[in-house]
Amino acid sequence: MTTFPDACALVEIALDGDARARRVGEIARSAPLGRALARLRDHMRANSFDRFLPEFDLRTRQEGFHALHDWDGKAETVLGDTIPVDVLDYIARARGQAETSAQTLAILLDYYYLHVLSLLALRVWDEGDADENLDRVGALLGLLQGANGSGQPFVADAGTLILLATSHYEEVERGYSGLLGRVRTLHRGHQLEIALGHASSMGCHLRFGFEATYRRDTVRMRDDNVADYPWLCFALAALMREYVGRVPAAPSQVASSDRANPSSPGDCDRILEAMVNGLSADARAFVGAPPSSLAGVDAERAWFRDTFLARRTDLLAAFERHRPVDGRYTPLAFFFNFSHNVLKGTIADAALRGAAWPVSFNDLITGDPGPAPAAVASAATIEGDRAADGEPATAGSHRERLARTLMDYARANPDRINNEPTPVIVYDPRAGHRAFRVMMEKLAEEPLAPSP
16 A cells, blocks of 8 residues: 555655656657557556556545546546546547657656646545645645646645545536535645635636536526535635635724724735636526525535625625726636536647647636736747737736637537537637626625525
């Protein structure tokens, strides 16, 4: 039996230093690309991680999650190959006869390691201190996305690894409640990290369901997402706790020693933006009459609702800063079926072109911060690193280009939903404007009395 620290030590050896570069360089001597990919596939299927991957994967499956394998909707079964191998095979079919690209190999190898880290993130509660273990996974993530890697950013933090590892379709949704219980045992900082990613991604996911799967039927959406609503409630409550802790409700509530430099809503933009995104799909579920899908978290939902009502005027004013603006990237315009499909599509496109996107999954679910920092811009290898009008590309323009690229793939390969061909990743600014407007109208309505 491999311990969690031993597994992390093995991964650290693989990620630290020039081990990956040497491996890619050696494989890249094979030509054409298809032959090199076959060698990389063999490496993914059999390496030193065999000491713990099967065991850790089995434990995770027993808890209800297929962290390494995707669901085949047509065959209605879990795929035999891992997700990284599945993407590699897609690249081999599309570009197998092309010239070998070391960058393509490096991106795919890093994508494989990302899934190893995602599996480790679900095992942090196995032994020892879960918070320390999650920090250890975060440090490994830093190595993966550091100077010795492919240059492709994947996620912002270890908390998002938990999101991606559990965002696949599961035929039986039996693991989510237990995992949420374990997440609640983490310290407040880790809970906030997880809440930021979950609230934003859940908003994008549920907006997709509302528009495509449930044909704008909120009751159907609530009834079919009994695993998602408690997670969204947890995320919104964690965000509200942090906001309340940072921003006083009124000057009289601030200690005199703190009045010189009180926090303001502007200091909490990431928190507010995530709250807006989380509420955008179904605001009434959290500030109106509770749906049955939130029955198990009644007290948490009631606390969020009462706190929101007490501070509604200030919060609605703060939310206005996240109203979509024409010409600027907004995550409210981005919606999709499953989070991991967004990253999967990003990596498939990057590998096809042999060029990393300077955009992570978390970047796609947050707004435009302005011009890309020099460190990010220098790592950008996508063609035409300029906006359409010839101006230097910003982080927002990279995000919108990627979002629209993913939508183009999804349109070319639609799923059948309600017996209609439907793209499962969409970027639609008009839908973003509508989602924000409807959410604000619902939040501004006269609510029922606060909970007793």
